[in-house]
Amino acid sequence: MTDDDKVAIANLGFFKSAILDPVMLDYLIASDIHPDSVTPAFWTVETALWLKLGFEIGYFDGDNALEVLFQSSEQLLAAWSELVVRELVSPEFRRWCDFITSEGKPALDKERFLSRPESGFGGSRLLPAMFQHYLLLTAELVGDEDAKFFLDSIGWTTDEEWQLRREGHGSWTFGTVESLCIGFANTAQHLEESQDYFYEAGVRAAGSLDSSEGNRLISHENEFVELEGRSRVIRSWRFNLGKANVKERYFKFAGDLVAELKQGGPTWMDTRLSTFNMLRHLLAQWTGVLEKQEIQRLWSLYTGNVDGTQEITLDLRSTPTEKGQV
Amino acid sequence: MSTKRIPKLIVGFGKSYALLSNHRQVDTAVVFVHGFGGSPTSTWRNFQDLVDEYASDYPWWATSDLFFYSYDSVKTPVGVNAEKLASFLNDVLYQPTLREIRPADFLPQSGASMESFNWGTSNYKNLVCAGHSEGAVLIRRLVLDRFYFLKKAATKSAGQGSGRKTAHQRLQKASKADFLLNAHMRFFAPACLGTNFSSLFGFATSFSALISAIAASSLVRNELLPDSPILKQIQTETESACDKFPLLRAFTAKVLFGDRDQIVYTAAYNCDDIAYQVGHDHFSICKPKYVYKRPLQFVSL
Numbered sequence: 001m002t003d004d005d006k007v008a009i010a011n012l013g014f015f016k017s018a019i020l021d022p023v024m025l026d027y028l029i030a031s032d033i034h035p036d037s038v039t040p041a042f043w044t045v046e047t048a049l050w051l052k053l054g055f056e057i058g059y060f061d062g063d064n065a066l067e068v069l070f071q072s073s074e075q076l077l078a079a080w081s082e083l084v085v086r087e088l089v090s091p092e093f094r095r096w097c098d099f100i101t102s103e104g105k106p107a108l109d110k111e112r113f114l115s116r117p118e119s120g121f122g123g124s125r126l127l128p129a130m131f132q133h134y135l136l137l138t139a140e141l142v143g144d145e146d147a148k149f150f151l152d153s154i155g156w157t158t159d160e161e162w163q164l165r166r167e168g169h170g171s172w173t174f175g176t177v178e179s180l181c182i183g184f185a186n187t188a189q190h191l192e193e194s195q196d197y198f199y200e201a202g203v204r205a206a207g208s209l210d211s212s213e214g215n216r217l218i219s220h221e222n223e224f225v226e227l228e229g230r231s232r233v234i235r236s237w238r239f240n241l242g243k244a245n246v247k248e249r250y251f252k253f254a255g256d257l258v259a260e261l262k263q264g265g266p267t268w269m270d271t272r273l274s275t276f277n278m279l280r281h282l283l284a285q286w287t288g289v290l291e292k293q294e295i296q297r298l299w300s301l302y303t304g305n306v307d308g309t310q311e312i313t314l315d316l317r318s319t320p321t322e323k324g325q326v
Numbered sequence: 327m328s329t330k331r332i333p334k335l336i337v338g339f340g341k342s343y344a345l346l347s348n349h350r351q352v353d354t355a356v357v358f359v360h361g362f363g364g365s366p367t368s369t370w371r372n373f374q375d376l377v378d379e380y381a382s383d384y385p386w387w388a389t390s391d392l393f394f395y396s397y398d399s400v401k402t403p404v405g406v407n408a409e410k411l412a413s414f415l416n417d418v419l420y421q422p423t424l425r426e427i428r429p430a431d432f433l434p435q436s437g438a439s440m441e442s443f444n445w446g447t448s449n450y451k452n453l454v455c456a457g458h459s460e461g462a463v464l465i466r467r468l469v470l471d472r473f474y475f476l477k478k479a480a481t482k483s484a485g486q487g488s489g490r491k492t493a494h495q496r497l498q499k500a501s502k503a504d505f506l507l508n509a510h511m512r513f514f515a516p517a518c519l520g521t522n523f524s525s526l527f528g529f530a531t532s533f534s535a536l537i538s539a540i541a542a543s544s545l546v547r548n549e550l551l552p553d554s555p556i557l558k559q560i561q562t563e564t565e566s567a568c569d570k571f572p573l574l575r576a577f578t579a580k581v582l583f584g585d586r587d588q589i590v591y592t593a594a595y596n597c598d599d600i601a602y603q604v605g606h607d608h609f610s611i612c613k614p615k616y617v618y619k620r621p622l623q624f625v626s627l
Contacts, residue, residue: 001441001443002331003330003348006332006443007332009427009429009433010332010333010427010445011333011430012433013334013427013429013431013432014333014334015342016385016432017335017337017432018333018335018341020344023501064429064433064436067435068433071434103440105532128376129375132333133367133374133375133616135333136333136366136367136374137341137367137368138340139367140341140365140366140367140368143396144341145342169378178541181540181541182400182538182541182542184537184541185534185535185537185538186365186534186538186542187364188533188535188537189364189535191534192368193367193368193371195583197371198372200372200615200616203616204419204616237593252560254533257541258536260540261527261540267525268527271527271530274530275530278532278533279533296520
C-alpha cells in the first residue's frame, strides 16, 4: 500500500467517525423524537454528496467510498425519499444526487457514483486541502448541538414554531433560547470562516502571490471555482436563505440580540450599523447581493422599526473586517 | 519527501482532531487551544494547510503532529476546562493506538483484505502549547495544576520532618522531568490579564464574536474580567512559580498581540516575552496567510 493509498483510507476513516456516523445516529434518533424535523434528512443526504465529491477530487478512494455509501444506504434512501416527498429537493441539489435513482423505489447507482464529470478535477494539491477544510468545518457543525438546533429552528420551522422557540416554549425537546443564541454565533462563525477561506484559497488558486507552486496553481483556478461551487450546493440547504421569511429571521434575531447592548450613544449606533452590514455581507454568499429597497426593509426589521419608515443614511458598502473568536 | 498528513478524530473530546505527519522522526506535538467562542478549525484557520505548503520555508513543522483541541468555551468555567485539557493531553500524548489505522473498523468488506497500518511513528520529545485568548488562560491553569500535583507528591514523599529543603529538591527533580512543565508556550492575544467584556462593542469587529459575547454565560465572562479572582490567582501563582523555578519552561510564554486588539488587555506576565504585530486584531493575529507567515514562525521552536 502506498502512502497515498493510506492517506485515502485514513481520510475515509476520519470522514466516517467525524461526520457520517454522528449524522446517521442523529437521523435514527430524530426520526423517533422529532419526526417533523427535516434537517436530519438533509444532513444524511449531504454526507453522500461529500463522499461523491471527495472521490471525484481523489480525497477518497472510489471503491471504498462506495462501500461506505452502501453501508448507510438504508438511512440515506429513507432520508432522500423523505425530502422528495416533502418537495424540498432543489434541482441543483438533485443534479448532484444523480447516483440516487428516483424511478420507482429509490436505489443507489454504483456506476453513476463512480463516474466523474467530463470537466473533472485535475491533480492540484490545493483541491484535497480545500476539500479537507470543508470537511473540518462541516465536522464542527455536525458536532455542535447548538448550531444544529439553530439551523433547524431558523431555517426549517413555521413562523409560529420559530417564535415559540425564540421565546423559550417551542416543541423541540432539547433546545433552549441560550442554545439558539450560541448556535447563531457558531453558525455565523462557520459562515465567516467559509467566506474568508474561500477568499484566501482563491488567492492561492490564482497563484498571484508567492506560492511555491504558483505557475501550476494558475492552471487550476477553474477547478477551484468548480469545487467551491459544488461545495456550496452541498451546503446551501443548511441556511435555506432562498426563502424570504428565513432571511428576515436572521436579521430580526440579530437585531434583537444587538439591541441588548443599547446605550443610545454614537458607539452603540455605529456598532448596530456595522453589525448589520457584517451580517448582510456574511449572508450575501447565499442571498446574492441585495437591492437597496431590500436592504432598507431588512434594516427596519433589524432595528425593530417594522413599518419601514426609518431609512439608513450611512454608507452601506463597508466591508467586514477579519472575523474570529476571542 | 513531502509531508503527508492524515486527519484523526480524537474520540471523547468533541470536535477535537489531529493532523498526523508521516515523517519518520516525528518528535513534537503541537496542541492548539482556541479561545472564547472559538473552534478548532476556525480559530486556527490555515495552519492546517500552510504548515505543509510552506514546508520548505518551515521544515520544523514536518516532524510535528498537530492537535486541535475543542471545548465548551462559553458555558464551562476555566478550572473545569483546564482539567479536561489535561485529560486530553494524557490521551493524545500517550495513546499507543493514536497512529494506528484499522480499515476493517470502517470498511468491513474491503477492510478484511486490507492490513491495518501505523501512520509513521512518534516519540514526542517536545510539546508546544499554542493558545489563543481564553485558550492561553486554560493552558496556564493546566500548568499550575500539574505543578501543584507534583508539589503535593513531593511533599508527601519527603515525609513529615524531612524539611522544606528535601521537598523542594524532590519537586525540582520531578518538575524537571515532567513533559508538560517543560513544554513551550506560544500565546496569541492571551486573555491572561483580562478581557474587555465591560463594553462588548470591542467585539463588534466580528459578527460571531459579538453574538457569542452576548450569549455567553455570565460566569465565564466574569472569570475573564481583568479583576477576576481566577485570573489574579493564575497570574500571582505563575509569576511566583517562575521566580522559584526559572528553568521550568512552561511558566514562561512567548506572547504575540495585534496592535489593533480591542478585546483583551495587551500585556503579559513578568516572566513572558511579549511582541506586537502591526496591522492585526484579536482575531487575525493567530491565522497565518500567504502575506502573514509570522504565526508559522512564532509557534515553531
